Amino acid sequence: MSKTFLAAGECMVEMAPTGQGTFSMGFAGDTLNTAWYARKCLPSDWNVGYCTAVGRDQVSEQMLDFLTQSGIDVGPVRRLDDRTVGLYMIQLKNGERSFAYWRSQAAARQLAADIDHLQTAVADAALIYFSGITLAILPERDRDTFFSALKAARARGAKTAFDPNLRPRLWETEDTMRACVTEAAGLCDFVMPSFEDELAHFGDPTADASAGRYLAAGADMVVVKNGPEEVICASRENREAFQPKPVANIVDTTAAGDSFNAAFLAEYLVSGNIATSVDAGARLAGTVIQNRGALVDCFEPA
Numbered sequence: 001m002s003k004t005f006l007a008a009g010e011c012m013v014e015m016a017p018t019g020q021g022t023f024s025m026g027f028a029g030d031t032l033n034t035a036w037y038a039r040k041c042l043p044s045d046w047n048v049g050y051c052t053a054v055g056r057d058q059v060s061e062q063m064l065d066f067l068t069q070s071g072i073d074v075g076p077v078r079r080l081d082d083r084t085v086g087l088y089m090i091q092l093k094n095g096e097r098s099f100a101y102w103r104s105q106a107a108a109r110q111l112a113a114d115i116d117h118l119q120t121a122v123a124d125a126a127l128i129y130f131s132g133i134t135l136a137i138l139p140e141r142d143r144d145t146f147f148s149a150l151k152a153a154r155a156r157g158a159k160t161a162f163d164p165n166l167r168p169r170l171w172e173t174e175d176t177m178r179a180c181v182t183e184a185a186g187l188c189d190f191v192m193p194s195f196e197d198e199l200a201h202f203g204d205p206t207a208d209a210s211a212g213r214y215l216a217a218g219a220d221m222v223v224v225k226n227g228p229e230e231v232i233c234a235s236r237e238n239r240e241a242f243q244p245k246p247v248a249n250i251v252d253t254t255a256a257g258d259s260f261n262a263a264f265l266a267e268y269l270v271s272g273n274i275a276t277s278v279d280a281g282a283r284l285a286g287t288v289i290q291n292r293g294a295l296v297d298c299f300e301p302a
């Protein structure tokens with residue numbers, strides 16, 4: 001097994017308004033954010049790869065260039081002749097942001113359609129990271145393919161980490177979302193939910209209740225993030241709570257959870273220590289939310 005952190009999911013084109021009818025193009029997505037931060041946090045002898053699918057057109061090439069320039073290995077990316085990448089546009093009205101999406105035909109939905117490709121992509125990874133969005137965009141049969149690849153990877157000693165990132169609008173029904181997320185949790189070493197989502201869509205009264213529910217589903221460890229409140233780390237044998245340092249000047253909470261997950265997992269892969277992993281996660285997320293945008297370059301040059 002190699003020192004590889006592999007994230008799987010969808011990276012999208014982001015069009016952000018810059019003025020009257022003009023936009024700047026970027027690339028974003030929850031699992032991509034985590035891969036991007038993991039690359040910054042992990043030592044240089046670790047490889048960070050991204051498993052997705054893109055087309056062969058110009059914007060797909062630009063996305064791959066962006067990933068490569070960020071130090072992310074695009075070897076696990078599937079290339080499709082007849083598809084392109086998904087896109088979203090940030091719309092501003094009276095200072096409020098809203099999002100319009102074009103993703104129903106996105107290439108990333110095919111990331112698990114070829115089982116041989118998927119198995120090769122995950123074959124060597126020490127850790128496989130994915131989210132509820134990764135699962136939501138897959139056709140139903142490909143979710144099973146994805147789960148079998150996870151099981152095979154775990155059987156050879158890989159760790160698996162999952163952020164449920166509950167987004168009901170992406171799923172066929174809320175019941176399907178809850179069932180699929182629960183099944184995925186049972187295949188994971190780390191389940192890393194944000195309590196706000198779990199309260200809204202599973203009705204958990206407390207963060208401990210979310211942890212208990214995912215442990216009952218078969219997760220080895222649950223790390224429940226809860227904004228400024230304590231982070232709960234629970235396994236069947238143990239439960240610890242860690243208080244993140246207060247953050248005074250919150251500018252934009254985009255990617256708080258994604259960056260927390262990256263720094264937590266990067267530290268855990270190196271040290272195996274839960275307390276220092278939570279500290280790393282909370283410190284990075286605390287910095288990210290004091291800046292605008294998902295990808296905040298707050299790292300010393302290597």
Ligand code: AMP
Pocket residue numbers: 194195196225226227228231244245246247250253256257260281282283285286289
């Ligand atoms: P969330 O996904 O919103 O629960 O946030 C993920 C992580 O970001 C939390 O576990 C904290 O470490 C950090 N975080 C988010 N919001 C705040 C806040 N208001 N104050 C301090 N830390 C925060």
